[in-house]
Amino acid sequence: MALPGDGLIQLTPQGLYCPAADAWIDPWRPVSRALITHGHADHARPGCGAYWAVRSGEGVLRQRLGSGIALTGVGYGEELRLGEALVSFHSAGHVLGSAQIRITAGDETWLISGDYKRDDDPSCAPFEPVTADVLITEATFGLPIYRWRPGRQVAAEILSWWREAPQRPSLLFAYAFGKAQRLLAELAALGVEEEVLLHGAVQTLMAPYRSAGVVLPPTRPLSELPRGESLAGRLVIAPPSAHRSPWMKRFKAPQTAFVSGWMAVRGARRRRGFERGFALSDHADWDGLLRSVHDCGARQVYVTHGNSDGLARFLREERGLAAEPLGRAFVGQRSEEGELEGAAAPSVA
Amino acid sequence: MQAFADLIQQLERSAGTKDRVTALATHLQAAEAADGAWALALLLGKRRRRLITGRRLRQICLERSGLPEWLFDSCHAQVGDSAETIALLLPELALPPAPPLELSLATWMETRLPALAALESEAQAEAVLAIWAALPDGQCFLFNKLLTGGFRVGVAAGLVTRALAQVSGLEEAELAHRLMGGFDPSAAAMEALLAPIEDGAAAPISRPYPFCLASPLEPEHLAATDPAGWQVEWKWDGIRAQLIRRSGQTFLWSRGEELINASFPELEGMAERLEPGTVLDGELTVWLAQAPQPAGFGPLQRRLGRQKPGAALLRECPAAFIAYDLLERGAQDLRPEPLSQRRTALEALVQELQEAVATPAAGLLRLSPVLPLGSWDELQALRQQARSVGAEGLMLKALDSAYGVGRRRGLWWKHKLEPMELDAVLLYAQAGSGRRANLYTDYTFGLWDGDGHLVTFAKAYSGLDNSEINELDRWIRRHTTERFGPVRAVDPLQVFTLGFEGLQRSSRHRSGLAVRFPRILRWRRDRTPESADSLSSALALLEDPAAQRSTAQR
Ligand SMILES: [Zn+2]
Numbered sequence: 001m002a003l004p005g006d007g008l009i010q011l012t013p014q015g016l017y018c019p020a021a022d023a024w025i026d027p028w029r030p031v032s033r034a035l036i037t038h039g040h041a042d043h044a045r046p047g048c049g050a051y052w053a054v055r056s057g058e059g060v061l062r063q064r065l066g067s068g069i070a071l072t073g074v075g076y077g078e079e080l081r082l083g084e085a086l087v088s089f090h091s092a093g094h095v096l097g098s099a100q101i102r103i104t105a106g107d108e109t110w111l112i113s114g115d116y117k118r119d120d121d122p123s124c125a126p127f128e129p130v131t132a133d134v135l136i137t138e139a140t141f142g143l144p145i146y147r148w149r150p151g152r153q154v155a156a157e158i159l160s161w162w163r164e165a166p167q168r169p170s171l172l173f174a175y176a177f178g179k180a181q182r183l184l185a186e187l188a189a190l191g192v193e194e195e196v197l198l199h200g201a202v203q204t205l206m207a208p209y210r211s212a213g214v215v216l217p218p219t220r221p222l223s224e225l226p227r228g229e230s231l232a233g234r235l236v237i238a239p240p241s242a243h244r245s246p247w248m249k250r251f252k253a254p255q256t257a258f259v260s261g262w263m264a265v266r267g268a269r270r271r272r273g274f275e276r277g278f279a280l281s282d283h284a285d286w287d288g289l290l291r292s293v294h295d296c297g298a299r300q301v302y303v304t305h306g307n308s309d310g311l312a313r314f315l316r317e318e319r320g321l322a323a324e325p326l327g328r329a330f331v332g333q334r335s336e337e338g339e340l341e342g343a344a345a346p347s348v349a
Numbered sequence: 350m351q352a353f354a355d356l357i358q359q360l361e362r363s364a365g366t367k368d369r370v371t372a373l374a375t376h377l378q379a380a381e382a383a384d385g386a387w388a389l390a391l392l393l394g395k396r397r398r399r400l401i402t403g404r405r406l407r408q409i410c411l412e413r414s415g416l417p418e419w420l421f422d423s424c425h426a427q428v429g430d431s432a433e434t435i436a437l438l439l440p441e442l443a444l445p446p447a448p449p450l451e452l453s454l455a456t457w458m459e460t461r462l463p464a465l466a467a468l469e470s471e472a473q474a475e476a477v478l479a480i481w482a483a484l485p486d487g488q489c490f491l492f493n494k495l496l497t498g499g500f501r502v503g504v505a506a507g508l509v510t511r512a513l514a515q516v517s518g519l520e521e522a523e524l525a526h527r528l529m530g531g532f533d534p535s536a537a538a539m540e541a542l543l544a545p546i547e548d549g550a551a552a553p554i555s556r557p558y559p560f561c562l563a564s565p566l567e568p569e570h571l572a573a574t575d576p577a578g579w580q581v582e583w584k585w586d587g588i589r590a591q592l593i594r595r596s597g598q599t600f601l602w603s604r605g606e607e608l609i610n611a612s613f614p615e616l617e618g619m620a621e622r623l624e625p626g627t628v629l630d631g632e633l634t635v636w637l638a639q640a641p642q643p644a645g646f647g648p649l650q651r652r653l654g655r656q657k658p659g660a661a662l663l664r665e666c667p668a669a670f671i672a673y674d675l676l677e678r679g680a681q682d683l684r685p686e687p688l689s690q691r692r693t694a695l696e697a698l699v700q701e702l703q704e705a706v707a708t709p710a711a712g713l714l715r716l717s718p719v720l721p722l723g724s725w726d727e728l729q730a731l732r733q734q735a736r737s738v739g740a741e742g743l744m745l746k747a748l749d750s751a752y753g754v755g756r757r758r759g760l761w762w763k764h765k766l767e768p769m770e771l772d773a774v775l776l777y778a779q780a781g782s783g784r785r786a787n788l789y790t791d792y793t794f795g796l797w798d799g800d801g802h803l804v805t806f807a808k809a810y811s812g813l814d815n816s817e818i819n820e821l822d823r824w825i826r827r828h829t830t831e832r833f834g835p836v837r838a839v840d841p842l843q844v845f846t847l848g849f850e851g852l853q854r855s856s857r858h859r860s861g862l863a864v865r866f867p868r869i870l871r872w873r874r875d876r877t878p879e880s881a882d883s884l885s886s887a888l889a890l891l892e893d894p895a896a897q898r899s900t901a902q903r
Contacts, residue, residue, distance in 0.1 A: 072668075092543070143420075143423060143424050143427055144416065144420065144424060144437075144438055144441050145424045145427065145428060145434065145437035147436060147437075147440055172501060264437065265427065265428050265429075265437070266361075266430075266433055267429045267430070267433075267802075269361075270798075270800050270802070271859075275363070276362055307423065310419075310420060310423050313419070314417070314420060317417065318417065333426055
């Protein structure tokens, strides 16, 4: 299923395109004008002529796409005129500076959700419900088996996991941008004042969060620690790609855990080979998706990412909404941060 | 049941052997005897009765939640397990809050679960829903698993016996022995199991000894040793069995710890001539009276699983017990004696018996011959002769070794003809094409992973004869648990020996291994799924250069 060819937003080989604004939203390839929902690699790509994004996300974007990019920072809710269109960015609650993008032209309004979540997160602004005629929503965790517990609760479990192993290093794997800082902010909220060690990939993202005023415990790059200093009892946060890499050699008998929405399922926990899996996601869970579709009040819904077919079918058959999956174009566009494991093959357990 | 649920979680989370044994020991120590007995039976996989099908639970979940079936199936495809899928979907059921229900494991297993199974449809659904509403977090999954008989923990039996040894102060070997021949979970059984040796009640006369198991040959371990220190025998192509004669009774045990007396009445008759207090270890085969060698695995299959065989079958497929070890004589446990002495005693015993009875009855008990081996150079040539005598390779046993409990590397080696062989469990079946379009002939097999789950390992299309294909087809239709388009998932109960030419690491396969030319060597009706091989045995084959070398030679 593709978008109608004459609509306000169209699907082109570069990604979602708005002719009225002559701009692409989270384009996959270099284009002249790009509206960026957030800085994750599958949404913000280098090489575009001009960028628009939320001001609080500017630091991350410049770091990832180059400090010299032509970027216009926009405040949440601020209305921009681009060509024939009115464009505004609204908080998505996904990561620092993440936005849903609302575009109006003629008598029609579309909302592109980007990645979003409805859960509390002390490291970024909360999700803002926005109405539109047409909604393009993600469905990364579009199955009713995915239902998140409050982040504070999961962080408390992580804290006791760490505290219960004073003789081993505790290696916590989490996506470097967003998840890692959310965990740190949750730990700070739980009263952690002790220094947390960071893998380089996580370290580079700390400055934007600190300058945004997010309350975080003290952190230090692991590389700054003198060689040979004991890591027993220390918490270290690293991206999942570091698991089983040579970087791990530094640790003697570490305990390992992975923080991800996928960890809600036992099979996924086992396959990934971490001792512990904590289910915590920066994407909406099943209820969050349904609630957001409802809050938007759109007469037409298009679904991207993850279980897009399933969520669209559910909205159509069980909620009587006009809903369609938005084709295969979005599959394979995910990077580590939105990592999809695909539908797991059935197994006998 | 919370303590047991916690234990399962702890076992899932701890990677180290020591932590797991400690967790097991702590749990078994603290549990009431009856609960400990059930925990033990469940951990050892000795109790896995299906009281309600996964399908029925799914139906209850669907009816209450109003979720569309296709959505449930999408969830199941993601999770891979009905019990877990339902546990994850419970919030969709919007069950009214209920006071928490905490019952002991024994109460669940002995009373509550069987009572649920006995209820009629409507009442059953209501009772299940009430339990789901009242179970604390984390117990729903366990409850669903126990109810559907799919419960399995990824913990090797060896770790459980080690934990029992810590709790009781008994030797692991003693505990492994006490656990042989079935463990009926009860407080009394648990107390008897852990009782000190001196005041332990007399062991049941039926109890077999733990089988000593062989490892695939690692030639580099042999090269430095003197060939004269080894007893070389054929590796027979039958099933491993233990024949016990005690107090005027006979017990014939398969390696899967099943009593198979009823299938082999002629061996029962032969065993009456054995002195009381005799236990033989050997191979069950079919061997026609005048034939120079056993009749192969096919005819033996006809006898296995057939209780009270008719006269025609007994005539066409007569059984023989090929003895290769003597574990008990005159009610004395001979296992600590070196093999050389046990062998001498065995030869004397077989000779006595053969002289005492007329042929062809003498053929019922045969002695596995010792093969001459002058030097290690002759080993390959000897192995190549195996097929011509109906054997599947060679066995090498250290002459000075005691009879070990389980797999003790270095005492017994097996050196098979097939380059590689593993016992795998049938997981999925798909209809064939053309002539076999109506038959399920394409099979997918799994091996155990370290967590007690079967992981898809290989597909095989050939190796069974027509009557086996037909029989398996009927079985598949009766034991389908789920359908995925043309593919049927079946109860993981049937074990097959697969032969293959090689293994390679592969990230595309869930097992992490790609299998070259897999084929079915035989249907192992004598094996329980628990006894099938694990991914780690496959990895051991992969890493064993000897196995790779012999592949290259073929
Ligand atoms: Zn994202």
